[in-house]
């Protein structure tokens with residue numbers, strides 16, 4: 001039975017009346033139930049693109065914050081890549097000081113309303129939470145991300161989010177390549193020091209994966225736009241439709257356009273394919289193209305979109321990560337009757353967040369586990385007609401630590417599909433490497449940096465985010481953006 005936000009709020013309100021003013025013993029805190037996230041009803045939400053998770057109510061956030069044990073050794077902080085003072089902001093939230101809680105978070109993280117929504121907290125701060133450890137169940141940890149989301153939304157909606165102070169102009173210029181979370185963080189921290197900051201984005205909209213990849217139903221685009229508006233109001237110039245490596249080379253920016261330092265946050269936007277027969281057929285998409293068409297080009301708006309997606313009936317999504325879940329759930333919202341995730345390992349090995357898998361299941365996505373695609377079959381017009389798959393069993397763990405899939409001979413079968421979305425990962429785009437002399441990359445094409453400073457093999461050129469880490473996470477990209485900004489500021493001060 002799907003509980004409504006009103007029902008969850010009433011339960012929290014009643015509990016809050018019993019708990020009083022946060023003056024509780026550890027034993028009492030350990031009896032407080034985890035507050036469920038209110039969501040749109042699954043049957044309703046597959047008919048729209050609006051956010052699935054509705055966010056805690058005030059009563060819920062206070063109850064959830066009261067679960068925090070305020071551990072002296074603060075283990076949760078070591079699980080946060082940017083070291084937010086988690087117990088401090090949770091205590092402020094428990095007392096109803098939401099603006100204060102937001103200010104505490106903002107000392108370490110620039111994008112809390114985004115991270116509160118998309119960070120894989122179960123593998124980060126919540127994995128270390130004592131509450132989950134005592135209960136021997138990580139899913140029972142304090143819902144740190146949900147509290148973070150609430151306080152950040154509260155501050156925004158009550159205009160209590162302040163634009164960072166920008167120091168007097170230093171007349172030094174910094175170019176930022178890309179506009180994803182790594183670049184946004186780097187731009188803000190460099191601009192604060194009074195340097196002129198110009199951001200260059202290849203696409204016609206800024207925001208990186210936050211805008212073109214992660215769907216609206218997980219991350220409303222108005223939140224990302226607000227962060228970009230914040231950058232603009234700090235005086236950061238954002239140039240779109242500008243592909244560094246083509247429009248201007250990195251060397252042009254450095255040697256001809258007068259930039260004193262450059263940050264590269266170009267992400268990992270090159271889709272990988274399985275290299276099986278049929279991947280060039282009509283109706284086969286990379287997850288990147290599929291999601292970009294939907295998110296950025298608004299392909300779901302069949303009447304107004306200039307690049308609508310053709311209507312699919314039966315969609316196969318190859319892969320089991322978050323991007324695969326996003327693609328499958330997008331296909332459902334675009335009107336597909338049947339959507340199937342095809343993954344070669346079992347459910348235990350699915351790399352996607354558990355919450356995303358649960359949401360996908362609630363929305364009626366099928367999971368064809370322990371199956372490996374071998375070929376995409378065409379009809380007489382060269383369009384997708386089906387996928388040949390083979391059944392797998394699990395062997396010993398491989399280098400990734402997950403059990404290796406082994407194909408079982410004689411189990412080939414063809415299943416009907418009219419659309420295939422390949423979602424098996426991304427690599428770095430080679431353009432910058434190809435057009436920049438002396439820029440060192442590793443064998444996977446990721447830019448090599450000095451771990452301490454984020455400086456690349458070229459003096460004054462720094463890099464961070466997915467272009468360095470490979471496809472990673474928003475918070476890791478942000479963390480590197482901030483680290484690089486610190487080095488850039490030091491470099492400019494010393495020169």
Ligand code: FAD
Pocket residue numbers: 118119120177178179180181182183200201202203206207208209210213214215242243244245265266267268269291322323326429431432464465466467471472473474475477
């Ligand atoms: P990006 O966000 O990739 O931004 C790079 C930007 O640089 C892009 O806008 C690109 O157009 C631009 N660019 C590239 N080359 C050039 C050039 N030569 N000149 C100018 N501009 C250029 N992470 C999570 O933490 N949680 C999630 O739930 C999650 N879900 C995801 C879902 C999807 C569909 C995808 C694809 C990724 C997801 N990730 C998630 C990963 C996360 O979004 C990335 O790790 C993060 O966005 C990386 O940030 P970045 O700033 O390094 O690069």
Ligand code: SF4
Pocket residue numbers: 067068069070071074075076077086087090128129130131142144
């Ligand atoms: Fe609170 Fe959990 Fe952090 Fe302890 S580990 S301070 S219970 S959030």
